[in-house]
Amino acid sequence: MIGLAPPYSTFFDDGRQRFLKFEDAASGLGPSYNATSCGGCHNQPSIGGVGNVAVIRAGVVHNGRYEAPQGGDLVHLFSIGDYSCQPQIPADANNLSHRIPTPLYGAGLIEAIPDSVIRTWEDPTDRNGDGIRGHAALVMDPATHTMRVGRFGWKAQQATLLAFAGEAFRNEMGITNDLFPKEAATGLSAEQLAACDKVPDPEDRADPKTHLRGIDDVTNFMRFLAPVEPLPLTEDRRRGMVLFSHIGCASCHVPELLTGPSEFPALDHKSVNAYSDFLLHDIGTGDGVEQGAAQGNEFRTSPLWGLRFRKRLMHDGSALSPSDAIKQHRNESERSRQSFDHLDTPDRQALLEFLGSL
Numbered sequence: 001m002i003g004l005a006p007p008y009s010t011f012f013d014d015g016r017q018r019f020l021k022f023e024d025a026a027s028g029l030g031p032s033y034n035a036t037s038c039g040g041c042h043n044q045p046s047i048g049g050v051g052n053v054a055v056i057r058a059g060v061v062h063n064g065r066y067e068a069p070q071g072g073d074l075v076h077l078f079s080i081g082d083y084s085c086q087p088q089i090p091a092d093a094n095n096l097s098h099r100i101p102t103p104l105y106g107a108g109l110i111e112a113i114p115d116s117v118i119r120t121w122e123d124p125t126d127r128n129g130d131g132i133r134g135h136a137a138l139v140m141d142p143a144t145h146t147m148r149v150g151r152f153g154w155k156a157q158q159a160t161l162l163a164f165a166g167e168a169f170r171n172e173m174g175i176t177n178d179l180f181p182k183e184a185a186t187g188l189s190a191e192q193l194a195a196c197d198k199v200p201d202p203e204d205r206a207d208p209k210t211h212l213r214g215i216d217d218v219t220n221f222m223r224f225l226a227p228v229e230p231l232p233l234t235e236d237r238r239r240g241m242v243l244f245s246h247i248g249c250a251s252c253h254v255p256e257l258l259t260g261p262s263e264f265p266a267l268d269h270k271s272v273n274a275y276s277d278f279l280l281h282d283i284g285t286g287d288g289v290e291q292g293a294a295q296g297n298e299f300r301t302s303p304l305w306g307l308r309f310r311k312r313l314m315h316d317g318s319a320l321s322p323s324d325a326i327k328q329h330r331n332e333s334e335r336s337r338q339s340f341d342h343l344d345t346p347d348r349q350a351l352l353e354f355l356g357s358l
């Protein structure tokens with residue numbers, strides 16, 4: 001937890017409990033779902049981290065455009081009741097993609113970065129000629145109905161933790177809420193969904209005592225979750241850090257951004273060492289899925305803080321080490337990957353040492 005005084009420390013504890021709560025059909029779970037608690041997928045190396053699951057999306061790519069089937073492209077793994085609402089991969093789906101969870105440590109700091117700070121790093125027309133064309137993911141915030149710079153999720157599809165919480169409650173557990181009031185599951189009609197799940201929408205109701213909804217509770221937990229501190233810099237790691245900038249990794253994995261004003265001292269004008277510009281890039285790992293402002297070939301620059309606690313890397317978990325992940329970098333990151341390939345062994349080792357200290 002970041003430095004917090006009461007009552008916020010209580011909000012954090014209550015939020016953590018809600019994050020861990022096992023949902024069931026009576027509390028709105030389903031009709032179809034991927035897990036029964038937020039903690040089910042965000043638990044390694046501690047609550048708020050990552051998990052072993054990968055979620056599935058099935059869509060149809062038609063004339064170069066991605067289309068989600070009726071009910072959306074989420075193929076839930078499980079369903080309640082008699083399985084009459086178990087989503088199946090639709091017959092005409094020709095684009096199947098997998099995504100692993102992202103960690104939530106330091107999420108409140110990421111949220112507190114002003115849109116304008118992220119936008120200063122945009123260069124969609126490559127004015128500086130470095131081959132990198134990052135652009136901000138402009139998305140609609142479902143709570144305020146304003147356009148904001150998305151920064152959460154592999155496609156930077158949400159701008160705030162409340163919005164992500166709302167989408168996760170609905171997408172991962174089938175719990176509808178004020179921000180995402182309609183059930184979604186691939187191939188299922190609204191009528192089928194209504195027949196399988198008898199709890200009236202929105203299912204996430206405010207607690208009569210605290211007046212907080214589930215989405216507010218888990219937002220408090222995530223907002224106040226402390227970032228992972230890097231290991232101390234040794235001589236090798238320091239050299240690796242310099243090389244990281246020198247070969248252009250830091251052009252996307254930006255080492256430091258600043259938060260704006262915040263009512264919480266721990267989030268107010270703080271540096272955020274997430275190693276990301278939170279922009280969308282094409283590095284040749286596209287999954288075909290168009291989501292929020294992201295094209296099928298684009299992803300948010302992955303934050304690298306806390307890297308040493310993760311095993312699976314890249315959106316689909318297809319890399320099992322930082323060097324595996326670097327090998328997949330192409331297109332906008334072609335030059336920096338080539339420079340990495342050309343490093344001599346001690347330099348490459350120093351760079352990997354540095355990454356392993358994050």
Ligand code: HEC
Nearest residue numbers: 034035038041099100101102152153154164165168169172
């Ligand atoms: C079935 C597994 C699963 C469950 C359950 C789950 N998540 Fe996630 N979470 C994911 C995956 C996968 C991603 C990456 C999603 C993406 O980009 O599409 C993710 C990403 C996130 C992110 C984005 C963090 C970042 O910086 O990118 C937030 C915030 C989040 N989850 C919050 C929650 C909350 C709150 C709950 C409970 C309501 C929850 N998650 C339940 C799998 C899960």
Ligand code: HEC
Nearest residue numbers: 249252285299300301302313314315322325332333336340
């Ligand atoms: C053009 C922008 C760009 C450059 C330059 C770049 N990266 Fe990345 N990096 C990304 C994006 C985007 C992803 C996520 C791609 C995905 O998941 O498919 C990523 C993912 C990663 C990951 C995996 C992180 C995770 O959460 O799974 C590592 C490690 C990484 N990059 C290291 C590096 C290193 C080291 C360099 C320099 C050799 C570098 N990157 C250069 C954009 C970039």
